[in-house]
Amino acid sequence: MKAILLAVVGLLAVCLPASATQCHVNPVNIPKEWVTMHRNCRMSMRQQIQMEVAASLQYLAMGAHFSKDVINRPGFAKLFFDAASEEREHAMKLIEYLLMRGELTTDVTTLLQVRAPERKTWEGGIEALEHALRMESEVTKSIRNVIKSCEDDSEFNDYHLVDYLTGDFLEEQYKGQRDIAGKASQLKKLMDRHSALGEFIFDKKLLGIDI
């Protein structure tokens, strides 16, 4: 009798961990044929997301610089803080796309890293705008490279992603670059002879104030 009891208790002890409180539903298997993105394309998309995040942080640093009391250019600060949020949204859009294509079921944690921006100060508005323009050109170039790696795959031409990047992202890049370039040249002309006043007036213009 005692032996049976012991055996039962022993059995319970062994079985208990198995019936421990379960807090989640076990993963299920469903067909994966529809998940078609290829490795090179996926990797370049992941790098692109990290690049957009890095750009968002660099723009934050620009916003911080022009917010300083000794710089006092709230219009530029607003322009760059808005640009930072825009870059963050680009990263989110790319993430959304990967999710739509059945990606990001694993390796999500390593997708992006927050690193302090490289640069913290700029000579003035022109230098910052020119830096922004160079940065956007780098992003554009990188998107073109993503397109290449998603298109050139001999086994799988990712038409849809290529179309999305071309139609949505490149479109926005080219428009954004034109906007910054226009601002930079306008400011440069304005500052040709009246540098201090020129930057002041341009900054207020960015804030939407006419003086």
Place this chain on the structure above:
Amino acid sequence: MKAIFVAVSCLLALTGTLAADTCYQDVSLDCGQASNTLALPRCNAVYGEYGRHGNVATELQAYANLHLERSYEYLLSAAYFNNYQTNRLGFSKLFKKLSDEAWEKTIDIIKHVTMRGDEMNFDQRSTMKVERKNYTVELHELEALAKALDTQKEIAERAFFIHREATRNSQHLHDPEVAQYLEEEFIEGQSEQIRKLAGHTSDLKKFITANNGQDLSLALYLFDEYLQKSG
């Protein structure tokens, strides 16, 4: 006599550091010089010894960085719950909202740092910073809620810490402006956020244990639906 002289010079030294017309002195001095440069080093937004004593200034920079890091971590959690296998759109929405809020706060703190005459340092970390091991966003529902609750508490407790540093009532550390900023923009909302997340874990806990765990899969599904519809 000598004692009085010492006392007076001490008083002068003290008022010297607190004097409000130092920018004016710079202007008077520099504008009288035969030079076409103006340094005016004391014509700035710094007052109340901000950044000169204690750690409020650096902690505020670190607080912006904490929000920035959390913002992108929450974004990854939102992404994870939105993949086709997890497919918990309510949980995804919850984390997306946390991410958006942390991002907005990041910009707001940076603006506040510069408002007080300081500059932003993206490398600054808090003395309260805890190193985390095995960080991952790939968690199941209750684990993720628990992480959200813990990290929100960390953010709230950090606000308490900076508030304490700003209001120690010492002559050099008292900074009611920072204290007020923290109270109004952070502390109030944080308590509500924490209560909400704690409430979610209480609900999930009940669903998971109820009916010998038989409700689990339906409970998670329904709770996710609820999160999609609630704010």
